[in-house]
Amino acid sequence: MIELAAVDVVFYPGTPDERIALDRLDLTLENGSFCVVVGTNGAGKSTLLNVLAGAVRPRTGRTVIDGADVSSWPVHRRAQWVSRVFQDPMVGTAPALSIEENLAFAAMRGRRRGLRMALNPRNRAHFRDELARFGLGLENRMGAAAGLLSGGQRQVLALLMAALNRPRILLLDEHTAALDPRTAQLVMDATRRIVAEQRLTTLMITHNMAHALEYGDRLLMMECGRIKLDIGPAEKPRLTINDLVQRFGQADDQILLQASA
Numbered sequence: 001m002i003e004l005a006a007v008d009v010v011f012y013p014g015t016p017d018e019r020i021a022l023d024r025l026d027l028t029l030e031n032g033s034f035c036v037v038v039g040t041n042g043a044g045k046s047t048l049l050n051v052l053a054g055a056v057r058p059r060t061g062r063t064v065i066d067g068a069d070v071s072s073w074p075v076h077r078r079a080q081w082v083s084r085v086f087q088d089p090m091v092g093t094a095p096a097l098s099i100e101e102n103l104a105f106a107a108m109r110g111r112r113r114g115l116r117m118a119l120n121p122r123n124r125a126h127f128r129d130e131l132a133r134f135g136l137g138l139e140n141r142m143g144a145a146a147g148l149l150s151g152g153q154r155q156v157l158a159l160l161m162a163a164l165n166r167p168r169i170l171l172l173d174e175h176t177a178a179l180d181p182r183t184a185q186l187v188m189d190a191t192r193r194i195v196a197e198q199r200l201t202t203l204m205i206t207h208n209m210a211h212a213l214e215y216g217d218r219l220l221m222m223e224c225g226r227i228k229l230d231i232g233p234a235e236k237p238r239l240t241i242n243d244l245v246q247r248f249g250q251a252d253d254q255i256l257l258q259a260s261a
């Protein structure tokens with residue numbers, strides 16, 4: 001279970017530029033929950049993910065993962081439990097390393113062993129099987145540098161790397177926003193499969209309202225650093241885009257535009 005309790009994040013406190021990014025935010029995520037996070041620009045969504053990853057240290061509050069208080073753990077220590085896929089496909093993979101080396105690095109995370117050890121025949125066979133499931137032919141290019149892949153292929157690799165060691169929480173930060181619609185669909189389908197197969201506790205930020213409705217079993221709407229709406233598994237399947245706009249009281253141009261896209 002993931003718990004955030006009374007988490008406050010304020011940038012530039014006490015100055016004219018003060019920004020309250022998270023406002024005494026409480027959140028509990030059950031294990032295996034696939035939670036979608038929506039909200040307007042500046043609502044605090046990325047800050048929420050940054051707090052969970054340890055990239056932003058809150059002014060107050062606690063972050064607890066499966067009973068362990070990780071509030072003071074830096075990013076690298078949390079990396080064994082927390083995986084993240086970013087919007088930019090170039091961020092999650094090392095371009096000069098081959099596909100299999102990238103995967104081996106991901107497999108090594110949090111363990112004291114060398115790259116060569118992680119590139120053993122058993123792991124290689126596992127990487128090949130996992131890559132083959134995407135249907136992109138990447139399993140036949142395992143020695144190719146990741147930098148030679150398309151953005152969509154790199155994002156698939158980043159997703160596979162993020163999920164490889166079954167993290168305690170998977171953070172998806174608009175991970176399909178930079179992809180063309182067809183590739184975005186492929187990555188979303190892969191996301192759904194991986195999350196379901198491994199029962200990964202997942203938080204996914206999206207500005208795509210169709211994705212917000214279609215994926216996940218819980219939906220959070222953030223506004224001004226708070227959770228404005230929290231829709232659970234019983235209610236979410238029945239939600240429509242019109243419901244969302246009405247219930248959020250938000251005839252917001254951005255949301256309406258993306259809903260109709």
Ligand SMILES: Nc1ncnc2c1ncn2[C@@H]1O[C@H](COP(=O)(O)OP(=O)(O)OP(=O)(O)O)[C@@H](O)[C@H]1O
Nearest residue numbers: 011019020021039040041042043044045046047048
């Ligand atoms: N590193 C930072 N330094 C200063 N202010 C920041 C920083 N990160 C976020 N903020 C501010 O905190 C608030 C929340 O930002 P955040 O990026 O979490 O919102 P968001 O919901 O992810 O927005 P978007 O949808 O545009 O990505 C905003 O007012 C933003 O300007």
